[in-house]
Amino acid sequence: MSFMLRCPNCGDRHVAEFSFRGEYLQRPQQEDEFASWADYVYMKENVQGKHFEWWYHGSGCQRWFLAERDTTDNTTQTTFWFDDRPRLINRESEPDA
Amino acid sequence: MAKQMWRTYDLKKTYDIVIIGGGAHGLATAYYLAKMGVKNVAVLEARYPGYGGSGRNTAILRSNYRTEEGIKFYDQSLGLYENLSTELNYNLMFSQQGHFTLGHTESSTSGLVTRAENNKALGVNSFMLTPQEIKKKLPEINISSHARYPILGALYHPPGGIIRHDAVVWAYGRGADKGGVEIHNLTEVQDILVKNGKVEGVKTNRGTIYAKKVISVVAGWSSEVCRLAGVKLPFVTHPLQALVTESYKPWLHHVVVSSTLHIYLSQTDRGELVCGDGIDGYPHYGMRSTLGFMEAFSAHVLELFPILHNVKVQRQWAGLCDMTPDYSPIISPIDEIEGFYVNGGWGTYGFKASPASGFNTAKMLAEGKVPDMIKPFSYNRFGENRLVGEKAAASVSS
Ligand SMILES: Cc1cc2nc3c(=O)[nH]c(=O)nc-3n(C[C@H](O)[C@H](O)[C@H](O)COP(=O)(O)OP(=O)(O)OC[C@H]3O[C@@H](n4cnc5c(N)ncnc54)[C@H](O)[C@@H]3O)c2cc1C
Ligand SMILES: [Zn+2]
Numbered sequence: 001m002s003f004m005l006r007c008p009n010c011g012d013r014h015v016a017e018f019s020f021r022g023e024y025l026q027r028p029q030q031e032d033e034f035a036s037w038a039d040y041v042y043m044k045e046n047v048q049g050k051h052f053e054w055w056y057h058g059s060g061c062q063r064w065f066l067a068e069r070d071t072t073d074n075t076t077q078t079t080f081w082f083d084d085r086p087r088l089i090n091r092e093s094e095p096d097a
Numbered sequence: 098m099a100k101q102m103w104r105t106y107d108l109k110k111t112y113d114i115v116i117i118g119g120g121a122h123g124l125a126t127a128y129y130l131a132k133m134g135v136k137n138v139a140v141l142e143a144r145y146p147g148y149g150g151s152g153r154n155t156a157i158l159r160s161n162y163r164t165e166e167g168i169k170f171y172d173q174s175l176g177l178y179e180n181l182s183t184e185l186n187y188n189l190m191f192s193q194q195g196h197f198t199l200g201h202t203e204s205s206t207s208g209l210v211t212r213a214e215n216n217k218a219l220g221v222n223s224f225m226l227t228p229q230e231i232k233k234k235l236p237e238i239n240i241s242s243h244a245r246y247p248i249l250g251a252l253y254h255p256p257g258g259i260i261r262h263d264a265v266v267w268a269y270g271r272g273a274d275k276g277g278v279e280i281h282n283l284t285e286v287q288d289i290l291v292k293n294g295k296v297e298g299v300k301t302n303r304g305t306i307y308a309k310k311v312i313s314v315v316a317g318w319s320s321e322v323c324r325l326a327g328v329k330l331p332f333v334t335h336p337l338q339a340l341v342t343e344s345y346k347p348w349l350h351h352v353v354v355s356s357t358l359h360i361y362l363s364q365t366d367r368g369e370l371v372c373g374d375g376i377d378g379y380p381h382y383g384m385r386s387t388l389g390f391m392e393a394f395s396a397h398v399l400e401l402f403p404i405l406h407n408v409k410v411q412r413q414w415a416g417l418c419d420m421t422p423d424y425s426p427i428i429s430p431i432d433e434i435e436g437f438y439v440n441g442g443w444g445t446y447g448f449k450a451s452p453a454s455g456f457n458t459a460k461m462l463a464e465g466k467v468p469d470m471i472k473p474f475s476y477n478r479f480g481e482n483r484l485v486g487e488k489a490a491a492s493v494s495s
Contacts, residue, residue, distance in 0.1 A: 001336075001377075001385040016389060020379035023333075035480060042331040042422050042479040046320035048382045071334075072382050 003074040008081055009061045015074075021054035024066055024085075048072060052089060055079070102267050103274035108281065108303050113137040114462055115299055115308040117286045117322055118315035120151035121262075121448060122440055124269035124280070125455020126314060126462070128185075131276025133463045138278045139308075141301060143285035147266040150316050151448065153384075153416030155339050155373045157352055157361065158449040159196045159257030161216050161223035163208075163490040166473035167425060168219045170453055173470060175256060177452035187268035189260050190366060194351050196257025197231065199401075201246035201357040208489045209252040216254075223254040234351060237404050244400055246357050257352060259363050259371075262448060269455070289326040289437070296326070296436035310462055312438040317382070317417025319441035328431055328439070331479050332419040335376040336383065337445050338390040340413040344368030348404075358397040369411065372398065376418055376445060386413040418445045423484035424491040426450065428458055429476040430467065438462065439476060446491040 004012045023044050028036040045051060050070045057063055066085055069077040113135060116123045119142025127140050142148070158178055160171035182189045200206030209225065216223035228240040228248050240248050270280055281303075288300035289311060298307035313322045317334045345368050354361040359375040374394045377387070391413060398405055421427070421442040431437045440458050443450065457471045467475070473485050 001381060001383050002387045002389055015379070023380075034482075038480045038482060039329075043329045044320065044331060044333055046330070046333050046380065048318075048321050048334075053380075071380050074381065074383075 001074055005055065005067065005077070006079045007057045007060055007063070008065050008079055009063055010057060013057070013060060017057060017059035019056045019058050021056050021064065024052035024054055102271045103280045106279045106281070108139070108284070108301070108306055109279075111298075111307040112139045113308065114139075114310045114312070115306065116140045117299065117311065117313050118142065118149070118318075119146035119270070119280060119282070120149045120314065120316060121266050121269060121451035122151075122316070122443065122454050122458070123314040124266060124273055125451045126312070126440065126458040127273035127278040127280070128269045128276065129456045129459035130463060131273055131278050133459055135459075135463050136277035139306070140273065140278060140280045141284040141286055141299070142280065142282055145282050146270050146280065147263060149318075150416045150418065150443070151266050151451070152263060153339065153414055154262055154448045155361065155363070155371050156259045156262040156448060157196070157257070157354075157363065158191070158260055159254050159352075160221055160449075161196070161198075161212055161252060161254040161257070161490070163212050163215060163487055164425075164485055165215070165219065166485050167487045167490065168216060168221055170470055170474075171449060172219070172221055173456075174450050174453035177456065178260065178449075181265070181268070181452060185268040185272050187264055187271070189264045189268060191258065191260045192366070193256050193258040194363075195234070196254040196352040197226075197235070197354060198252040198254075199231075199248050199353065199355040199357070200250045200252070201248060201355065203249070205357055206249045209250065212490060213252055222256055223252060226251045226253045235349070235353065237348060237402050238353075239401055239403055246400065259352060259365070265448075265451060269451070286322060286325070289322075291326055291434055291437070294433065294435055296434055310436045310438065312440060312458070312462065314440040314458075316419045316441055316443050316447065319419050319439065323439060326431075326434055326437055328434065328437070330427070330439070330441070331422050332442055333380050334382055335379070335418050335420055336381050336415040337373065337376045337418045338386055338413065338415045339371065339373040340391065340394065341372070341411050342370040343409045343411050345370070345408070353401070355397075355401065358400060360394055360397045360401070362398065370405075370408070376420065377415075382417065384415040384417065386415055418443070420444045422479070424487040425485040426454070426474050427476050428454060428461070428471045428474045430461070431476055444491065
């Protein structure tokens with residue numbers, strides 16, 4: 001199902017301009033054991049509902065950003081830069097925030 | 098023949114085995130369990146059998162994969178399919194009309210050559226053809242060297258073909274029912290009960306039932322269902338779309354696939370062309386069609402078959418695919434939870450696997466031991482970084 005995605009730099013653009021670049025997951029520390037790295041590389045939440053994910057604006061400004069999207073209808077999305085994630089991810093993951 | 102394919106029952110309090118999901122894999126598992134003498138089994142299906150990918154696929158069957166593990170497994174499946182109409186006493190309309198995978202670039206063509214060699218070593222009938230040889234079998238194809246992606250060669254697989262997918266689902270369901278398995282429609286699993294590292298049963302919209310063994314066989318919904326048991330999976334759910342045209346007189350007598358152009362097509366006995374494309378590029382749980390798919394498919398198919406320029410599309414639809422990192426499935430116990438099993442990760446290519454998946458899954462559940470054939474498809478392979486890379490052979494559906 002097609003939709004418009006808001007690039008934090010370029011504004012609303014058709015989703016075909018972007019590439020999906022995976023679920024946003026917490027990256028392990030360099031010294032963490034193999035198991036947590038394997039988990040980070042392979043395992044996914046793959047939520048039916050809202051989750052955070054990476055996008056790349058390949059046919060536009062070529063920047064990477066994060067989005068919160070509902071995987072059932074592609075709506076209710078916010079998009080933001082990686083640096084803004086502590087503020088936004090914490091706030092957005094609270095129920096009904 | 099009975100009026101109904103399978104009977105309706107009240108839910109019992111306990112079963113030996115609960116199968117979550119009434120697709121081809123769940124029903125095939127149930128059928129082979131009954132055949133092995135395990136009959137106190139319930140298949141719980143949230144909607145109706147065949148609601149998922151099993152009723153939405155383009156029904157292409159073949160076994161010319163890339164890895165030894167994959168080739169052996171899919172070849173067992175094709176072998177079971179060859180006798181399935183007789184075994185289930187149901188006309189599955191399996192047509193082994195031959196399957197082409199086209200190569201348009203040097204790298205994709207060398208991947209096809211590797212597959213041809215691996216297939217030959219394992220006794221699977223699959224070999225390379227030149228553009229002129231392709232043209233003999235597919236007179237309408239455009240092999241001009243001036244195309245955007247000229248055809249350099251093809252991997253041809255004579256035993257590959259198409260089948261009537263709904264009939265496979267129904268026939269396995271009917272066979273399981275005859276063997277004593279209960280198939281429950283409109284029965285959604287809402288929770289999985291786990292206590293002290295052991296599975297106890299499931300909670301459904303029709304009540305709680307108990308079982309020592311529970312298996313999730315829900316393809317695109319696997320991550321959500323397994324989360325109920327606290328199990329994380331390496332799956333990402335993407336929609337895959339397909340379309341069917343109006344009927345035309347028979348002209349296409351083989352299945353044609355091109356991964357560079359992201360398309361595949363075949364012609365049914367009714368004359369319709371059944372066509373598909375690659376997955377939608379982002380995870381999604383809805384099953385809506387897009388204009389983008391129709392546009393991309395049309396543009397690409399016209400490069401191969403210019404004669405299709407006036408063809409009319411009749412219907413478009415989508416289904417969910419549980420994509421894995423290595424394009425191979427998981428058929429496995431989950432060590433952390435005694436009695437809990439997963440069958441999934443069938444991506445865009447799992448329909449062809451239904452018989453071998455059902456047979457080996459049933460054996461695993463009945464004997465409590467993982468059959469050698471499916472050992473490579475363990476859940477633990479990801480933690481051990483031992484993947485079974487089938488991307489080259491499975492990435493454009495079919
Ligand atoms: C458009 C398209 C084309 C394809 N083409 C091909 C092809 O040409 N060749 C090929 O080999 N494969 C193909 N595939 C892939 C193939 O269709 C699937 O891999 C296969 O059908 C998966 O079967 P399954 O039984 O595992 O799952 P499904 O058929 O998806 O069944 C899963 C079932 O689980 C049920 N369920 C979900 N959640 C719950 C719950 N909580 N409780 C109870 N039940 C639940 C669903 O309602 C569903 O009926 C295609 C797929 C699509 C979408
Ligand atoms: Zn941009």
